Amino acid sequence: MNRIRPVDDFEVDVKTLLKEYTSNVKDLMSDVVGNNAVLVQKKFHIIRNNVISDVLKNMPYTSDIADRLKNKFDYEDMTYRIVMPNTAYNWHYDVGIICYHIPLLSNPGCHFVYEKESYTMPPGKLYSVHNGVYHTFVNAGREERLHITFEIIND
Helix, strand or coil: CCCCEEEEEEEEEEEHHHHHHHCCCCCHHHHCCCCCCCEEEEEEEEEEEECCCCHHHEEECHHHHEEEEEEEECCCEEEEEEEEEEEEEECCCCCCCCEEEEECCCCCCCCEEEECCCCCCCCCEEEEECCCEEEEEECCCCCEEEEEEEEEECC
């Protein structure tokens, strides 16, 4: 079963998204420490429970992406997520069944892992991710991994 699939008709300009992220969001990222007191990720909710952060007003291309995706599916949260180098999430499943990802920065050590499957997501596309089953994410690389996620909580 393919748990992660690219959305074929949705390309993104990663350079523009990164430029808007660096200018508007990078300094707003919050640390998320894992159970072992290690910094695992940083994140910022640009949309949370359908409430839009004022920051998005300064990000015209990102806002356009958000609007285009809202026309495709009804997500509630849009979040920037960094997974730190040499870290992994605990084995878990998420409340929503499908989450969409736009990778902005990645490396060959970044893998979504399910019981018998592992996936990578190169930047530049939108991906549909089945996260309602047990999975983890591993960044075994030396660089941070940055994605924008669009979560459908009440699917």
